[in-house]
Amino acid sequence: MDIQEKIEQLIHFRQEAKLGGGELRIAKQHEQGKHTARERIDMLLDEGSFEEIDMFVTHRCTDFGMESQKYMGDGVVTGHGTIDGRVVYVFSQDFTVFGGSLSETYATKICKIMDQAMKMGVPVIGINDSGGARIQEGVNSLAGYAEIFQRNIMASGVIPQISAIFGPCAGGAVYSPALTDVVLMADKTSYMFVTGPKVTKSVTGETISTEDLGGATIHSSKSGVAHFKAESEDEGILLIRKMLEYFPQNNLEDPIVTACNDPIDRLSDELNEIMPSQSNQAYDVKKIIYAIVDNGDFLEFHRHFAKNIVVGFAKFNGRPVGIVANQPNYLAGVLDIDASRKAARFVRMCDAFNIPLVTLVDVPGFLPGSAQEYGGIIIHGAKLLFAYGEATVPKVTVTLRKSYGGAHDVMSSKQLRGDVNYAWPSAEIAVMGAKGAIEILEGKKLASIIDPEEQAKFFAEKEKEYLDNFANPYQAAKYGYIDDVIEPRNTRFRIIRALQTLATKKDVNPPRKHSNLPL
Numbered sequence: 001m002d003i004q005e006k007i008e009q010l011i012h013f014r015q016e017a018k019l020g021g022g023e024l025r026i027a028k029q030h031e032q033g034k035h036t037a038r039e040r041i042d043m044l045l046d047e048g049s050f051e052e053i054d055m056f057v058t059h060r061c062t063d064f065g066m067e068s069q070k071y072m073g074d075g076v077v078t079g080h081g082t083i084d085g086r087v088v089y090v091f092s093q094d095f096t097v098f099g100g101s102l103s104e105t106y107a108t109k110i111c112k113i114m115d116q117a118m119k120m121g122v123p124v125i126g127i128n129d130s131g132g133a134r135i136q137e138g139v140n141s142l143a144g145y146a147e148i149f150q151r152n153i154m155a156s157g158v159i160p161q162i163s164a165i166f167g168p169c170a171g172g173a174v175y176s177p178a179l180t181d182v183v184l185m186a187d188k189t190s191y192m193f194v195t196g197p198k199v200t201k202s203v204t205g206e207t208i209s210t211e212d213l214g215g216a217t218i219h220s221s222k223s224g225v226a227h228f229k230a231e232s233e234d235e236g237i238l239l240i241r242k243m244l245e246y247f248p249q250n251n252l253e254d255p256i257v258t259a260c261n262d263p264i265d266r267l268s269d270e271l272n273e274i275m276p277s278q279s280n281q282a283y284d285v286k287k288i289i290y291a292i293v294d295n296g297d298f299l300e301f302h303r304h305f306a307k308n309i310v311v312g313f314a315k316f317n318g319r320p321v322g323i324v325a326n327q328p329n330y331l332a333g334v335l336d337i338d339a340s341r342k343a344a345r346f347v348r349m350c351d352a353f354n355i356p357l358v359t360l361v362d363v364p365g366f367l368p369g370s371a372q373e374y375g376g377i378i379i380h381g382a383k384l385l386f387a388y389g390e391a392t393v394p395k396v397t398v399t400l401r402k403s404y405g406g407a408h409d410v411m412s413s414k415q416l417r418g419d420v421n422y423a424w425p426s427a428e429i430a431v432m433g434a435k436g437a438i439e440i441l442e443g444k445k446l447a448s449i450i451d452p453e454e455q456a457k458f459f460a461e462k463e464k465e466y467l468d469n470f471a472n473p474y475q476a477a478k479y480g481y482i483d484d485v486i487e488p489r490n491t492r493f494r495i496i497r498a499l500q501t502l503a504t505k506k507d508v509n510p511p512r513k514h515s516n517l518p519l
C-alpha cells in the first residue's frame with residue numbers, strides 16, 4: 001500500500017467508526033426520538049472542539065461468535081472538547097452497537113478518559129444509553145463496571161462528574177451515575193432501575209411499567225435519584241452546559257466570577273411587603289430568590305423532589321453560589337427525611353467545589369410523626385446538620401421568618417460556623433412556636449381553668465407575651481447569634497457585600513482519614 005492508499009484506508013476506517021452499529025440501527029435510534037452518541041457530543045461541546053480518543057478500539061471477546069462481530073469504537077465514543085472554552089472529558093454510549101452494552105475494552109476506554117480528566121483536573125460528562133453489562137463478556141464486563149465505579153469514587157469531590165441518562169440504564173450500571181454529582185434524565189426515553197419490571201414481577205409479584213418503575217418522572221420526584229428531568233435531550237444538553245458555568249474545573253480552583261450587569265445595590269421594594277400578615281401563612285420563597293440573585297437567574301436542582309426545601313445555583317455580582325431555602329409554600333417548609341437528604345447532598349457538593357452557600361431560613365421545625373421517626377429522620381436530619389457544620393466555604397444565612405428548635409441550629413446557624421448571619425425584622429428565632437410553648441409551660445394552669453372562655457383568654461394573653469418576647473430576631477441578635485437585622489429590600493446588597501468580604505475565607509477541618517457522616 002502506498003501512502004495515498006494508507007490515507008484512504010484511514011478515512012475509510014474513520015467513516016466506518018462514525019457509523020457505529022450501522023445506518024439501520026441509527027434510523028431506529030432516531031425513530032425512538034433519541035440522538036446518536038456522536039450527535040449528542042456535537043450538541044454538548046463547542047463547535048469543532050471534540051477530539052476523539054480510541055476510535056479504533058474493538059472488543060477481544062471470542063465467545064458466542066463475537067470474533068466475527070466487531071465495531072470500531074466498540075459501543076462508546078470517548079474524548080475531550082470544550083464547553084464555553086473550558087476543557088471537559090466526555091463519554092457517550094452508543095446504543096447502536098450491541099445496545100450500548102459494556103465490554104471490557106469499552107470500560108477501559110471510559111477509564112482512560114476518567115484518568116486523564118483527573119490528571120488534567122477537568123469535569124467528566126457521561127452520556128448513558130446502554131443495555132448494561134455485555135452478556136457475552138460475562139465477568140469481564142462486571143469487572144469493567146467496577147473499574148469505572150472505583151474511578152467515580154476517586155474523582156468524587158475532585159472533579160465535577162455529570163451523568164446524563166438518555167436511554168436505558170439498568171442493573172448495577174445505575175451505580176456509576178449514582179456516584180456522580182449530578183444525574184439528569186430525559187423524559188420518556190430514559191429509565192434507571194436496579195431490576196427491571198420482569199424481574200420485579202417474578203420476585204415480588206408486582207406488575208409495573210418501565211416508566212412507573214424507573215422513568216424520569218419517578219426519579220426526579222419520588223426517589224430523588226435524578227436532579228433534573230429534561231423534556232428532551234436537547235434541553236438536557238443545554239442544562240449541562242449551563243450547570244458547568246457554576247462549577248470550577250476542579251476542587252483546587254474557585255468557580256469563575258463573570259461580569260454582572262445587574263446592579264449590586266438594586267433594591268427589591270416588593271420584599272418589604274412579601275411576608276404575609278400571619279406567620280402561619282404561606283408564600284413562595286422562590287420569589288425572594290428570583291428577586292435577590294443576578295438577573296433573577298436560578299438553576300434549581302431537584303425541582304420536583306422534596307419541594308419543602310429549594311436548592312440550586314445562582315450568582316451574586318457574577319459570583320456563583322449554592323442557595324438552600326426552606327419553602328413555606330410546601331408542607332410549611334418543614335424539614336423531613338427527603339428535604340434533609342436533598343439539602344445535605346447539595347451542601348456537600350457545593351462545599352467540595354468551593355461554591356459559597358447562601359441559606360434562606362423559614363423553617364417551623366422537623367416534621368413530627370411515626371412515619372418520619374421510623375424512617376430515620378434522626379439520622380437523615382443529622383446529615384444536613386453534619387453537612388453544614390463540616391462545610392468550610394463562605395456561609396451566608398438570612399433568616400426570613402421562622403427558625404425554630406433543632407431546625408434553627410441545622411440551617412447554617414452561627415454555631416455551625418455560619419460566617420454572616422442576617423435576619424429580617426419578621427424573623428422568629430426560638431425553641432418552638434408560641435402554641436406549643438404555652439401548652440408545655442402553662443399546661444397545669446390551663447387544665448385548672450374550667451371555664452373554656454377564661455381558658456382561651458388566658459391562653460391568648462400568654463401567647464401574646466411569648467410572641468412579644470420571642471417571635472423576633474432581637475433575642476438572637478442580643479447574643480450575637482444574628483450579626484445584623486436587615487431591611488428585606490436590601491438583602492441582595494447585603495449578601496453581595498458579605499460574599500465579597502468572605503472571598504478570601506480560609507477554614508479547615510482537623511486532619512483525619514475521613515469523617516463518619518451519618519449515612
Ligand code: HXC
Pocket residue numbers: 097098099100101130131132133134135136142145146168170171172173
Ligand atoms: C449484549 C445487548 C445487551 C446486552 C442489548 N443488546 N442489551 N447485547 N449485552 N446487555 C443488544 C441486543 O441483542 C440487540 O442486538 C441490540 O442490543 C438492541 O437491543 P434490543 O433488545 O433490540 O433493543 P430494545 O428493544 O430497545 O431493548 C433494549 C433493552 C434490552 C431494554 C436494553 O435490550 C434489554 O433488556 N437488554 C438486556 C438488559 C440487561 O438485562 N442487561 C444486563 C443488566 S445487569 P441486535 O444485534 O439485535 O441489534 C447489568 C449488571 C451490571 O448490567 C453490573 C455492574 C456491577
